[in-house]
Structures are given as structure tokens and as C-alpha cells.
Amino acid sequence: MSDLTLRFKGQKNDVVQGVNLRVRRGEVLCVVGESGCGKSVTSMAIMGLLPPNSAQISSGKMRISSDEWDLVTDRLPAELRGNKIAMIFQEPMTxxxxxxxxxxxxxxxxxxxxxxxxxxxxxxxxxxxxxxxxxxxxxxxxxxxxxxxxxxxxxxxxxxxxxxxPQILIADEPTTALDVTIQAQILDLIADLRDETGMGTIMITHDLGVVAEIADTVAVMYGGQVVEQGPVEEVFRNPQHPYTIGLMSAMPRLDKPGERLAIVPGTVPTISNMPDGCRFRTRCAFATSYCSKRPSLSDIAPDHSVACHYAPLEAHVRVSA
Incomplete structure (x- = not known):
């Protein structure tokens, strides 16, 4: 999927803006971020499940193998949903x-x-x-x-x-409502079936532990934008967007029991109050007036891209000892 941009009727800001996601055969792509970052809306748009009278797509293309659709003028054909591309929702009882x-x-x-x-x-x-x-x-x-x-x-x-x-499976937080033991069983099952069938999998989650366990590549979303993307080992070893760094700092560590967890200050702004430019700038410790201009998603290493004016951070941000 390339350059997906959409907004809901009556809103002045895009709820998803310029999102590009790619998953290869046999690969697991994890899309991670806080609630309200646009992960589930993106998955529903991919599946063509958003109501056309309220969700207005202004750009976006979808490709499965050699077939391509313009999401502005075409909806994903019904014969493909559940066939070439399928989705597991967060709460099976609904x-x-x-x-x-x-x-x-x-x-x-x-x-x-x-x-x-x-x-x-x-x-x-x-x-x-x-x-x-x-x-x-x-x-x-x-x-x-x-x-x-x-x-x-x-x-x-x-x-x-x-x-x-199907060639592609989308799993929207499939383990959220389950206890830890069952979560592990479901993740192992998805991984086994991926290996067995060779399907590409897009896993939507807010749990970085899940990302570390199952992902090949990861896309970090904030405010409806992808702010960092790359191989999971590279992103975990060398996170470059301040939001990614904040998420990873908030993870509890077994080697440091009792240590106070870091937090990302503030909350995700509502779509009606979304700041211009970098949407994370109102919560970012490194933000300057230049961040009122939207940063592009640019490569800083092979297959590792970041949407931050100051990436790589070590080249631009001086940390006091």
C-alpha cells in the first residue's frame, strides 16, 4: 500500500496521512503505536471496510502481487476480502x-x-x-x-x-483480550502458519514485546503518520525517532527490577487539534520552531527510514553529561 491519506467527513485534518506499508511473502510487518495513532483505521482502509459516506480517501494505492487498485476511485473487490487478503479482528465475540x-x-x-x-x-x-x-x-x-x-x-x-x-493476513491486536499464556499460543500459531503457508502478515499492536517476538520489520505510527520504519533488529538497536525512543524507554526490563519506567509526556492529540508539521512536536523534548514544517520519511540506513528533521539524532542533538 502506498501514500494512503484519508480524513473523516467534517474533520479539517487527515486521520491518516501519507502512509506507506509493504509486506513481502513470508514476512511479518508489525505496525505499532499508542491507541489513537491510526493503526486500525489504516487496516480497515486496506480491507475496504470504511464507510464511503464518512471516510474520504484523497490518495492511496493498493497492490497485491501484480494487481493494483487506486483506493480513491476503487474499493478492494469483495471477492478478494477473505480470499487473497484476510483480517483477524481484536475481539472475536463481536x-x-x-x-x-x-x-x-x-x-x-x-x-x-x-x-x-x-x-x-x-x-x-x-x-x-x-x-x-x-x-x-x-x-x-x-x-x-x-x-x-x-x-x-x-x-x-x-x-x-x-x-x-490468503496471500496477506492482517491481525488487528489479536491477543489484547487474552491472558498471557493464551497470547503466547496465538502468536506461536500465527508464526507457524506463516511459515507453513508463506503468507505475508501485518500485525497491528501496541505491545513492543509482541513486536520483538514475531516481527521481521516494524512501522511506528503516530498521529496517523509512519514516523519510523525498518527491520526490527535495526529499529530496536538504533531507534531514531523521539517517539520510538519514548516507547522503548517505557518498556519494563527484567534486568532492572524496580526501576521507575520512563513515560512519553502528554497524550495523542485529537484529530481536530492535530498540530501542523511534525505531529509529535507538542510532546517532543527535541522540538524547535523548525518542527512546524512536516518532516519527510527519509532513509538513515539501508531500509531504515525516519520522519524527523534531526535524524540521526546523534548528529544533531547534544546531550549533556
Whole structure:
């Protein structure tokens, strides 16, 4: 996806501005940032799920393999959603229909895109439940969402998303509502299925621990903009945007128990109060009047880009001893 810019009707500022995301086959791209930074809106725009009467896209292109769409004039074709590109949502209980059995919901996705008989699609549904590690899949097919635990419902959503073997999977904070043990199981499952199928995965999260565990590349978003992007090892080793540095400083460390955590002062501004130029400048310790001009996302190392006038920081910012 390239140069995605959109705003909601009645707003004077873009809620997402000039966002470029790329995920290769077999790669995991993690999109990270605080709540309100535009991560989920970006994923919904990619899927073509934003209501056209309220979300106004002014630029953006989407490419899957050799196929390309102009998001200003075209919506992602319905036959591609759930087929070439699929999405796992944050809360499976709001995504699964409580009135239908699990098997019927997965089978509907299969029939919608692959056709075939109802019996064949139910066989595929049972196969997928087994593939995502659900015990007694034949029994679970006949159960309703409320009869399953949160972790099992999330596994059902993964089974549904992968039933048609998509090229790209978008996972929007798929472990947020789960306990730590189940979170680890779900992340391991997604990683295993990625390795098995070769799909590209876009993982949306606010948890840098998840990023460190599963990502190949990372894009840090703030105020609807990508402010830093690159290979996860490079970004973690050498963070260059002040916001990225703030997020990483706020992570608890096992080697320093009891140490007071750093904070990023302030909060993400609302879209109606978004500052001009660098949107992080009202919270940034390094901001100057020059930051009222929007910085471009520029390379500071191979595949490592930063949207900051003073990157690399060590070349521009003098730190007192």
C-alpha cells in the first residue's frame, strides 16, 4: 500500500496521512503505536471496510502481487476480502455471529470464494479447526461462539481467515483480550502458519514485546503518520525517532527490577487539534520552531527510514553529561 491519506467527513485534518506499508511473502510487518495513532483505521482502509459516506480517501494505492487498485476511485473487490487478503479482528465475540454454529460460519467463507458443496466446505472447516489446534474439531463445528473460551474463539477467527489460504493476513491486536499464556499460543500459531503457508502478515499492536517476538520489520505510527520504519533488529538497536525512543524507554526490563519506567509526556492529540508539521512536536523534548514544517520519511540506513528533521539524532542533538 502506498501514500494512503484519508480524513473523516467534517474533520479539517487527515486521520491518516501519507502512509506507506509493504509486506513481502513470508514476512511479518508489525505496525505499532499508542491507541489513537491510526493503526486500525489504516487496516480497515486496506480491507475496504470504511464507510464511503464518512471516510474520504484523497490518495492511496493498493497492490497485491501484480494487481493494483487506486483506493480513491476503487474499493478492494469483495471477492478478494477473505480470499487473497484476510483480517483477524481484536475481539472475536463481536466478529462471530452468535446465532450461527462455528462450522457454518467457516463453511460460508469457503463456499463464498471456492464454491463446492456444503459438505465439502464443512469438511474444510473441520480441517481448519484441527489445523489451528482446536481439540475435537468435529464437535466444535456444531457449537456456538458463546460455548467457546476467548482463546478458542480467536483460533476460530484464525481458521476462518486462513480457510482460503490468503496471500496477506492482517491481525488487528489479536491477543489484547487474552491472558498471557493464551497470547503466547496465538502468536506461536500465527508464526507457524506463516511459515507453513508463506503468507505475508501485518500485525497491528501496541505491545513492543509482541513486536520483538514475531516481527521481521516494524512501522511506528503516530498521529496517523509512519514516523519510523525498518527491520526490527535495526529499529530496536538504533531507534531514531523521539517517539520510538519514548516507547522503548517505557518498556519494563527484567534486568532492572524496580526501576521507575520512563513515560512519553502528554497524550495523542485529537484529530481536530492535530498540530501542523511534525505531529509529535507538542510532546517532543527535541522540538524547535523548525518542527512546524512536516518532516519527510527519509532513509538513515539501508531500509531504515525516519520522519524527523534531526535524524540521526546523534548528529544533531547534544546531550549533556
Amino acid at each position: 466478529s462471530l455471529n452468535p446465532a450461527f454454529r462455528i462450522g457454518n460460519q467457516i463453511a460460508e467463507v469457503v463456499q463464498r470464494h471456492q464454491g463446492g458443496t456444503r459438505a465439502a466446505s464443512l469438511d474444510r472447516a473441520e480441517e481448519m479447526l484441527q489445523r489451528v489446534g482446536i481439540a475435537n474439531p468435529g464437535q466444535r463445528l456444531r457449537e456456538y461462539p458463546h460455548q467457546l473460551s476467548g482463546g478458542m474463539r480467536q483460533r476460530v477467527m484464525i481458521a476462518m481467515a486462513l480457510a482460503n489460504e
